[in-house]
Amino acid sequence: MAYTLNHLKTLEAESIFILREVAAQFENPAILFSGGKDSILVTYLAKKAFFPAPIPFPLVHIDTGHNFIETLTYRDSLVEKLGAKLIVGSVQETIDGGRVAEEKGFNASRIRLQTTTLLETIEQYKFDACIGGARRDEEKARAKERFFSHRDEFGQWDPKNQRPELWNLFNGRMHHGENFRIFPISNWTELDVWQYLAMEGIELPTLYFSHKRKVFERDGVWLAETPHIPMKPNEKAEERVVRFRTIGDITSTGASFSEAATLDDIIQEVAVTRTTERGGRADDKRSETSMEDRKKEGYF
Amino acid sequence: MSNEEVNNGQPAIDNQPLTFDSKSYLNMELMRFTTAGSVDDGKSTLIGRLLYDSKSIFEDQMESIRATSERRGETTVNLALLTDGLRAEREQGITIDVAYRYFSTPKRKFIIADTPGHIQYTRNMVTGASTANLAIILVDARQGIVEQTRRHSIIASLLGIPHIALCINKMDLVDYNKEVYDRIVTEYREFATRLKTKDINFIPISALNGDNVVHRSDKMKWYEGVTLLYLLENIHIASDINHIDMRFPVQCVIRPYSDDFHDYRGYAGRLASGVIRPGDKVVVLPSGFTSTVKSVELDGKQMKEAFAPLSVTVQLEDDIDISRGDMLVREGNVPRQDQDIEAMICWMGEKPLQLNGKYALKHTSKDARAVVKEIKYKLDINTLHRITDNPSIGMNDVGRIKIRTTTPLFFDAYTKNRDTGSFILIDEATNVTIAACMIID
Numbered sequence: 001m002a003y004t005l006n007h008l009k010t011l012e013a014e015s016i017f018i019l020r021e022v023a024a025q026f027e028n029p030a031i032l033f034s035g036g037k038d039s040i041l042v043t044y045l046a047k048k049a050f051f052p053a054p055i056p057f058p059l060v061h062i063d064t065g066h067n068f069i070e071t072l073t074y075r076d077s078l079v080e081k082l083g084a085k086l087i088v089g090s091v092q093e094t095i096d097g098g099r100v101a102e103e104k105g106f107n108a109s110r111i112r113l114q115t116t117t118l119l120e121t122i123e124q125y126k127f128d129a130c131i132g133g134a135r136r137d138e139e140k141a142r143a144k145e146r147f148f149s150h151r152d153e154f155g156q157w158d159p160k161n162q163r164p165e166l167w168n169l170f171n172g173r174m175h176h177g178e179n180f181r182i183f184p185i186s187n188w189t190e191l192d193v194w195q196y197l198a199m200e201g202i203e204l205p206t207l208y209f210s211h212k213r214k215v216f217e218r219d220g221v222w223l224a225e226t227p228h229i230p231m232k233p234n235e236k237a238e239e240r241v242v243r244f245r246t247i248g249d250i251t252s253t254g255a256s257f258s259e260a261a262t263l264d265d266i267i268q269e270v271a272v273t274r275t276t277e278r279g280g281r282a283d284d285k286r287s288e289t290s291m292e293d294r295k296k297e298g299y300f
Numbered sequence: 301m302s303n304e305e306v307n308n309g310q311p312a313i314d315n316q317p318l319t320f321d322s323k324s325y326l327n328m329e330l331m332r333f334t335t336a337g338s339v340d341d342g343k344s345t346l347i348g349r350l351l352y353d354s355k356s357i358f359e360d361q362m363e364s365i366r367a368t369s370e371r372r373g374e375t376t377v378n379l380a381l382l383t384d385g386l387r388a389e390r391e392q393g394i395t396i397d398v399a400y401r402y403f404s405t406p407k408r409k410f411i412i413a414d415t416p417g418h419i420q421y422t423r424n425m426v427t428g429a430s431t432a433n434l435a436i437i438l439v440d441a442r443q444g445i446v447e448q449t450r451r452h453s454i455i456a457s458l459l460g461i462p463h464i465a466l467c468i469n470k471m472d473l474v475d476y477n478k479e480v481y482d483r484i485v486t487e488y489r490e491f492a493t494r495l496k497t498k499d500i501n502f503i504p505i506s507a508l509n510g511d512n513v514v515h516r517s518d519k520m521k522w523y524e525g526v527t528l529l530y531l532l533e534n535i536h537i538a539s540d541i542n543h544i545d546m547r548f549p550v551q552c553v554i555r556p557y558s559d560d561f562h563d564y565r566g567y568a569g570r571l572a573s574g575v576i577r578p579g580d581k582v583v584v585l586p587s588g589f590t591s592t593v594k595s596v597e598l599d600g601k602q603m604k605e606a607f608a609p610l611s612v613t614v615q616l617e618d619d620i621d622i623s624r625g626d627m628l629v630r631e632g633n634v635p636r637q638d639q640d641i642e643a644m645i646c647w648m649g650e651k652p653l654q655l656n657g658k659y660a661l662k663h664t665s666k667d668a669r670a671v672v673k674e675i676k677y678k679l680d681i682n683t684l685h686r687i688t689d690n691p692s693i694g695m696n697d698v699g700r701i702k703i704r705t706t707t708p709l710f711f712d713a714y715t716k717n718r719d720t721g722s723f724i725l726i727d728e729a730t731n732v733t734i735a736a737c738m739i740i741d
Contacts, residue, residue: 002538003538003541003543003575003607003608004329004538005329005330005609005610006325006326006327006328006329006330007325007328007329007330007404007408007409008325008326009610010329010330010609011330012611013570013609013610013611014609014611016570016598016611017551017570017611020551020552020568020569020570020611021551023552024551024552024624024665047599048598048599049568049611050554050568051554051598051599051600051613052554052556052558052560052561052564052566052600053554053555053556053557053558053561054556136400136402137402143399143400143401144397144398144399144400159397160397162397163732163733164423164424164426164427164648164733164736165427165733166426166427166430166722166724166733166736167430167431167718167719167722167724167736168431168570168719169662169663169722169723169724171662171724171726171731171733173660173726173731174731175731186400187400187402187411189402189404189409191325191404192409195325199326267325
């Protein structure tokens with residue numbers, strides 16, 4: 001027998017190791033659960049890590065109040081299935097308490113308000129480690145992030161003075177009042193996540209798969225028709241076949257036109273999108289302005 | 301030259317079909333490699349080239365660096381901008397911290413630990429090197445072997461990286477001359493006799509033009525070896541892990557306290573090395589009690605065997621008191637147990653190492669404290685020269701020390717086992733990790 005693992009099994013072993021270190025090194029950790037595929041993955045890995053015991057961390061959902069109904073349905077059935085504990089931090093309550101002010105206008109969003117609710121929830125429940133589904137391949141600054149990311153008493157990250165992480169030794173020591181953000185799937189790429197979800201047959205919110213939905217275009221982004229987004233007179237919703245590549249607050253999550261109905265379709269789509277994007281690159285002679293146009297289409 | 305010969309040594313990416321086989325990923329291996337380098341040696345260009353030619357750069361990323369290059373008045377797209385993430389790094393055009401990059405080909409998924417090369421960032425190089433299968437070391441063909449080449453090689457050897465790819469870069473600037481390449485290879489081979497790394501591969505490249513990085517160069521027909529990507533895709537890494545000495549450090553104990561699993565007691569951990577199977581006779585350290593493995597499982601699924609680096613849960617036949625920091629090993633193959641330990645260390649703290657200083661220590665899943673009993677020598681990491689006369693070890697220094705721990709550690713020599721042979725020291729006042737340590741036989 002050859003002792004070789006495929007990359008998904010290697011990543012799984014690493015992430016489970018991290019989750020168990022969190023359980024061992026911290027008193028009161030929590031999983032930040034958004035309802036997106038990355039936090040779903042983290043939750044499943046946590047289930048694997050501690051089975052047959054229940055997941056030793058509550059799931060914390062910072063709820064903007066502007067949800068896709070599918071996300072809440074999925075969240076509640078997952079919590080029930082895993083016997084996990086759910087804590088909801090409500091942005092609405094933060095607003096009602098007068099601690100943040102609701103944004104106004106057509107593009108009002110509660111994304112920025114979430115931070116206050118998150119920090120309040122951490123303080124209220126005295127979490128010393130918050131486990132998130134962020135990945136290093138998402139963004140440049142994230143590429144420098146640690147698995148165990150230290151935050152000072154103000155919740156700040158000091159990227160130029162991070163603790164070295166050597167071998168498989170993770171240093172979770174801290175002073176009173178400080179805390180850690182933990183990123184067990186740091187080394188996974190978007191494609192790894194999809195491939196793993198497919199390999200394991202993990203159920204996902206229906207939003208990720210193609211379906212008919214009334215959507216309208218604003219600044220190049222196709223948004224779902226919902227009472228949470230006031231529409232301008234010139235905007236008109238139309239029924240299209242769409243799916244969502246990421247899932248967040250309904251007011252800022254753009255749909256993409258896609259026929260991908262299964263995980264295999266999605267893997268195919270993610271992989272082929274890369275090839276076709278790359279394929280046209282050699283004779284690509286775009287100017288600075290066309291990049292701006294592209295960004296307006298929702299590239300970032 | 302026949303077609304076959306031309307294709308030989310070409311990476312699989314060239315044959316990548318336009319449609320993606322959605323199941324082929326189930327056979328991909330994971331490989332980690334490290335790069336080290338400073339501003340001008342072309343390291344960032346090489347990484348940019350690997351990502352670009354393996355089609356791993358997204359269009360929006362490319363547009364972003366294209367625009368930045370233009371704004372800065374650079375005539376070509378500066379691929380180096382892909383790898384510099386922190387604001388200070390972009391402003392100064394240097395790499396400060398370890399940055400992790402990802403790309404994959406149909407054969408392997410790669411994790412690059414991209415580190416700065418300057419001596420003042422030795423600690424970052426050590427961090428990147430600690431988990432790597434392979435180190436890419438760049439040599440400027442015009443300059444040959446320089447101090448930095450030796451330093452990077454010594455760090456790779458010290459950290460036990462099993463493979464080195466010595467890339468002689470900027471071959472375009474020496475007219476792709478074979479003699480230049482041969483001279484550098486000969487000189488490096490001579491130097492490398494002092495290294496522990498046994499597998500060294502030489503490749504003449506031009507990162508700027510892409511020669512022998514992903515695609516075979518038609519300007520160096522005299523070179524009969526493989527391209528860099530082909531090497532990365534095919535080099536044998538399965539043996540990099542020790543599959544002989546079973547070491548299972550217990551991370552935590554799983555007790556469900558539920559009706560269905562009333563008496564369940566599982567030991568959760570990740571195999572540091574070796575293989576574990578149900579029926580194996582094991583010894584529990586430090587108690588010395590013996591028992592038999594009842595089950596090896598994960599997520600309720602029983603396994604016939606598990607091997608490093610898998611994370612599993614192990615149940616034993618007997619009810620023994622076992623907790624975090626304990627280790628399961630095989631009867632007849634036990635690690636050393638001692639409180640007096642000698643190690644090579646790389647110091648990362650701002651304050652220098654204190655003789656007789658006390659530090660917190662982390663080794664596998666075990667926490668302990670340690671006192672520094674002796675500083676044997678400091679190593680000049682440019683020459684391997686040992687400084688024994690009143691050595692002091694400050695930030696980025698490498699040396700050999702002797703410590704005594706509050707409780708015995710169960711360890712192997714680092715050269716035999718990277719997981720049980722390594723530990724870190726932590727400053728008890730600041731909680732910062734201040735030393736990477738490799739245990740000597």
